[in-house]
Amino acid sequence: MNRSVAPIPRSQRFWLVLGCVASIALTGCVGGPSSASRAPDLRSDVVAVPGCENGRTDQTDLSVGRLPARCTAGAPAPQPLSQPVKLRVSIAFRGEYAAPVLLAQSLGEFQKENLSVEFVTLPTSDAIPQLSQGQLDASVGGYDLSLFNASRIGLTVRAVLGNYYPPSAGDYSVQQTGLWCRRDAFTTPESPNPSETQNLRWGSAVGKSSSGIYYAIAELKKRVPDFNGDALPVINIPSSEMTTGLKNGAIDCAVLIDPVWIDFATPEYVLMATQLPGEPLGSVLFGKSLLRDTPAVGDAFARAVIRTINTHLSGDYHQDPSVMAAIATAINQPVTLLERTSSLTMDWEIRQDTTTRMQQEFIDLDVITAYEHPVPEEKLVDRSFYEHATGRTG
Numbered sequence: 001m002n003r004s005v006a007p008i009p010r011s012q013r014f015w016l017v018l019g020c021v022a023s024i025a026l027t028g029c030v031g032g033p034s035s036a037s038r039a040p041d042l043r044s045d046v047v048a049v050p051g052c053e054n055g056r057t058d059q060t061d062l063s064v065g066r067l068p069a070r071c072t073a074g075a076p077a078p079q080p081l082s083q084p085v086k087l088r089v090s091i092a093f094r095g096e097y098a099a100p101v102l103l104a105q106s107l108g109e110f111q112k113e114n115l116s117v118e119f120v121t122l123p124t125s126d127a128i129p130q131l132s133q134g135q136l137d138a139s140v141g142g143y144d145l146s147l148f149n150a151s152r153i154g155l156t157v158r159a160v161l162g163n164y165y166p167p168s169a170g171d172y173s174v175q176q177t178g179l180w181c182r183r184d185a186f187t188t189p190e191s192p193n194p195s196e197t198q199n200l201r202w203g204s205a206v207g208k209s210s211s212g213i214y215y216a217i218a219e220l221k222k223r224v225p226d227f228n229g230d231a232l233p234v235i236n237i238p239s240s241e242m243t244t245g246l247k248n249g250a251i252d253c254a255v256l257i258d259p260v261w262i263d264f265a266t267p268e269y270v271l272m273a274t275q276l277p278g279e280p281l282g283s284v285l286f287g288k289s290l291l292r293d294t295p296a297v298g299d300a301f302a303r304a305v306i307r308t309i310n311t312h313l314s315g316d317y318h319q320d321p322s323v324m325a326a327i328a329t330a331i332n333q334p335v336t337l338l339e340r341t342s343s344l345t346m347d348w349e350i351r352q353d354t355t356t357r358m359q360q361e362f363i364d365l366d367v368i369t370a371y372e373h374p375v376p377e378e379k380l381v382d383r384s385f386y387e388h389a390t391g392r393t394g
Helices: 010-022 096-106 124-132 145-152 194-199 211-223 239-248 260-264 288-293 295-312 321-331 354-364 384-390
Strands: 002-004 085-091 115-121 138-142 158-162 178-182 202-204 234-236 253-256 269-274 282-286
Touching: 085 096, 085 124, 085 295, 096 115, 096 295, 096 321, 115 295, 124 138, 124 145, 124 282, 145 354, 158 288, 158 295, 158 384, 178 211, 178 260, 194 211, 194 269, 202 211, 202 239, 211 253, 211 269, 211 354, 239 253, 239 260, 253 260, 282 288, 288 295, 295 384
Parallel strands: 002 115, 085 115, 085 138, 202 234, 202 253
Antiparallel strands: 138 282, 158 282, 178 253, 178 269
16 A cells, blocks of 8 residues: 655654654654554563574675675565564655565565565655654655754664665776766766756755765766866755756756666767765654664564565676566566666665765755764664674674
8 A cells, every 4th residue: 555645844854753763652743653562572682593604794885786684585584573463655656676675575585574664655754753753653765864964963864775776886887877967067068077067057855955966076086086066056946846857958967767867878868977886875664663662573573674685686687587577566666677777786774974974965965954974873773673684683
């Protein structure tokens, strides 16, 4: 069931956050308390998990071509909850990046844990206050400024699972997700100078505060060490109008994801920044109901998602017709279009200090002005759920 929920205007989000903090009996958030609050299961100790001997990697490793953590197919084995639990999970939009969670439902991996999921469509920024009060259990999307602000003021929301990174990120011989620009915006269109991108007009639905803007600048700094994003001309333009704006010259550059960039892989456009290699920049967020009330249910959720990756989304899964059919159905995209892109590297781990690096860049860009130093990672990230699921004991 996919139920759309109207986004909350930005001007109201601050007051909604304060309202959620002030009142446990909040009635303005989406839905009622999760059924997770009624689950009696207690969280077990972390023990070794058969098949997950390689289920953990060095969290500091950001090397190009690094191998993600993996268990064998079917692992970690299900540990069904003692009674059925229905969870409410928000998704910013349905894309392949969310396949581990979407397929965990459609292919029965949640069911094996005695879980079912109701999906609602909601931006991460609107999901945060509802997560903090247990009106939503989890949220799938990118890191958001509202997460940093919520954690700074003590709301019970944490990133617990990573999502993906493109396998060819950093390789400019491969056309892929990233910052695409009009060649005619450069002094020498036949050989665009990366340094000139800091003076071009970038389009963004949320200004400089998007993870796409973050990684594009971070990747450009590898090629242009003195790249200055402070005065970067970023034009706010709705996502639905981004490609039109790029085509008609209203903007010069835009971050385009799979499969949108395919229409721009032509001589008139050039890929100027890929996503950062080896580093997931999105996450699954848990709120109060799973972090505090019933972490055993959160462990079951994590097991199902991780098992979905190991069983259905490991390696070049685009070569598996049954998996591709399941993804196409889940995100309402034709298989023929998905086949024109590469399999994503699904990665449930969260790299060390990703949230710190993102915040520091946003502070430097004056996107974050409420505080001068990044919120510490321990207030933003909880790795215990994938550690329990894969048996990390040391």
